[in-house]
Amino acid sequence: MVRQKIEIKRIDNLTARQVTFSKRRRGLFKKAQELSTLCDAELGLIVFSATGKLFSFSSSSMTQLIQRHKLLTDKSNKLSQCPTQEDQPETKGNEVLKKELTERTIELQRLKGEELQGLGLDDLIRLEKLVEGGLSRVGKTKNDMLFQEISLLRMREMELEEENAMLKLQAEMHDLEGKRTAPKQGNSAESSIVVDDSSETLLRLGLPDLNG
Template sequence: MRMVRQKTEIRKIEKLSARQVTFSKRRRGLFKKAQELSTLCDVDIALIVFSATGKLFHYSPSSMNQVLERHRLQSQNVGDQLQQSSQELQIARRRSAILSKELGERTRELSHLKGEDLQGLDLKELRKLEAIIESRLVAVVKAKGDRMLKEISTLKKREAQLLEENAYLKQQLVIKDISNGQKGIHNQCSHLHSLELTISGLSSIEPHNYNNCSSDTCLKLG
């Protein structure tokens, strides 16, 4: 039957001699583990141990002073970083408070401009609010006038363009009418010329020819 190993409770050894023996064994084991860790992983290690009687024991594979100096500088750098972070956090908090205050003031001013929450304002504040509204109203009226003038100018340009296009279309229509009229006159002149040729051809036939021809031929000529 396999025996289950019970976990040893870690607590102070009351007997002085047993405590000193355990300290000596565990200290040597601790230093041995530190040496193995330094060799296997190529790291700097510094161990400092004070016994119950105040005796100092230390171990470092390289230089104890160098390791301690690195530790001091590292602690100082960490402290500086923490101090810098703390200062930056304080600055950010102050900026946040200023922005929050400014946002509250702008929100309250906007509410006043809308005519809301005016009960808490005194006469001086109401006059100041009135002056602000009047100045902004002047700016609005000016902007409106500028926009109207711009639209009027655009409409005038469009009107001039339409008048120009209308005049051009009228000119083209007149040219077309004149061209059509000249073509009609030419056709009428050609028709009259054909009639004149026909009449002149008929008038050139001698009278005795009518007497010599047969009745059927004369009828066909007629």
């Protein structure tokens, strides 16, 4: 069954009007409570009936909600009006910053060689000095960086020379140890050869071999 659409207008029947008011008021307060719980919202409802009876609902203190509403309303009214004396220093400060930003932007463009039209001789001389001073600082910074890199390269060169000297010393010590070991092996071979020759000589002479 399709519900009949109710025409929104004042109910003439007093009893029906009071019943509708009671039902709609409870439904309205229920929706407000659901909105406050679901969305963590602070809200307050104030309803006066046709007889002047007060009904209210608030998610927190109604007094605090009313004071907060009054404070925000007053602030909004002040902002919509002309700037007060308290707002003038802030506005003036913004204008000064905006003007300074514009001047700095134009100066930067002129340092790049742009927006030079309309400058007098004195302005061009001052701009030339600024450019020369900037180039001097850039050159000094570049030279400092080059000197720093050269110093690092020299330190690295010294480290490599020390490493090469240590490696060379280790190689010489190794060769020296090898030379000390080689003569001992040669003397042992020669002595064995001499013994063998004496044995052969004794045998040739027909003498008994003493070593045997």
